Amino acid sequence: MRLIFFSFLIAAGAWAQIKAPTDAASLQAGMKSYQFHCAFCHGKGDDGFAANLVSPNLVHAPTDSSLLNIIRNGIIGTDMPPALGMSEEEMLQVAGYVRSLGRSAPTSIAGNAAKGKAIYMGKGGCANCHMLEGAGGRMGPDLTQIGAMRSPSNLRSSIVSPSAAMVGGWTMVHVSLKNGTKVNGIRLNEDNFYISLRDGKGKIQTLAKSDATNIVRDVTKSSMPSYEKVLSTEELDDLIAYLFSLRGAM
Ligand code: HEC
Ligand code: HEC
Incomplete structure (x- = not known):
């Protein structure tokens, strides 16, 4: 019944009126889906790798409709993915659960x-x-x-x-050249023949690998x-x- 009702709302284009559920059963179901679909990145809500969800004011989701929209479509251009294999009802339940996290948010965090x-x-x-x-x-x-x-x-x-x-994409590289100089910087690009990097002064350098005696990449160490x-x-x-x-x- 509920599903039919939601489908009707969508068909009618009545997005703005969508309200995330607040009843205990929906929140419980929402929590389960959350753990399955979202916890990998968002953790318990405030301790994940991704955006904090334990907040009454989500930047991208001021309304329940926009929250549902984010869950459905992700946030383009970011690591927030679109929902995969979630029904309309599940998405709403997760939205309800995310809102419940927001209601439990501390009003401020320590620090000035x-x-x-x-x-x-x-x-x-x-x-x-x-x-x-x-x-x-x-x-x-x-x-x-x-x-x-x-x-x-x-x-x-x-x-x-x-x-x-x-976070990926900021690998520091140390290139020793045949002429005895060493060049260090953030790797921008690399193929079989060339490596380009941004050095400490902000200058982009493209070096031929054939000119190098040794290239060290700090893959697991942040600069x-x-x-x-x-x-x-x-x-x-x-x-x-x-x-x-x-x-x-x-
Ligand atoms: C692969 C990791 C990943 C998964 C899985 C994921 N998210 Fe996200 N999410 C992100 C990242 C990263 C951001 C921050 C995007 C940005 O603004 O750069 C984000 C942002 C959000 C935001 C916006 C927060 C704000 O302050 O506006 C919401 C809401 C959200 N996610 C909810 C969810 C829900 C609900 C799920 C599960 C259905 C989920 N996410 C699954 C990575 C993920
Ligand atoms: C020598 C250059 C350097 C300095 C100085 C530096 N950072 Fe970083 N920072 C990086 C690099 C490179 C990364 C990406 C690799 C990583 O995650 O460690 C990074 C990552 C981060 C991230 C994670 C970004 C993300 O998307 O999650 C935060 C937050 C951050 N820095 C804050 C700071 C703050 C605050 C300071 C000053 C107290 C600072 N950094 C000083 C180079 C620097």
Whole structure:
């Protein structure tokens, strides 16, 4: 019966009126589907690799309709995939479960974002490597929207143990050339004959492999230093509060 009702709503194009269910049975079912389809990336909601879902204000999903839409279609251009093998009813139940996570959210996270910004710009030296709203370095990923992309606990791991929480695409390479010089940088591209990288000064270099005696790729080691011993517990909280507040222009 419910399914027929939902299909009717969709057929009628009445998206805006869709409400995620809040009853216990639906939430229970939603939790099961969530664990199967979503937990792999989102963890318990606030401790996954992907976006934090334990929030009353989801950036991409202000309404239940937009939440359902994201579950159905994913978010194009990001790692958030479209639903696979989920019925209409299951998607709604998951949406209901995600909303229930939001209702249980703490109103704020520890730390002071303004102080965190000062650490980012100053002591942390983060801008040397990271781009933020169009300014900064290019030796690491753009952090303009990082708060919408990652949970606070994942942000913490990225800073405390970068190599354990590594994101792909930022492999550091060390090339020893026949002429005795060494070139280090982030690998941009590589084929059988050439390797191109961005060096510490931001310059792109394309090197012929035939000119190299040795090429070392740090596949499992991040070029980002750990800040575990550099920042105090309080400074780390402040920095995470700042990063988590970065939602970009959406
Ligand atoms: C393969 C990993 C992966 C899976 C599986 C996955 N997600 Fe995501 N999800 C992401 C990532 C990464 C983002 C952040 C996208 C971005 O903005 O860059 C995201 C973002 C979201 C957002 C937007 C959060 C916001 O603040 O706007 C919602 C809602 C969401 N996911 C719900 C779900 C649900 C529900 C499921 C299961 C049906 C799911 N996701 C499955 C990776 C995943
Ligand atoms: C020497 C360059 C360098 C410095 C300095 C640096 N980072 Fe990074 N950062 C990287 C690289 C490279 C990556 C991608 C590889 C990885 O995940 O470790 C990264 C990844 C990250 C990520 C994970 C991004 C994601 O998509 O999950 C966060 C968050 C981050 N850095 C924050 C910071 C903060 C905050 C600082 C300053 C306290 C900082 N970084 C300083 C190079 C740097």
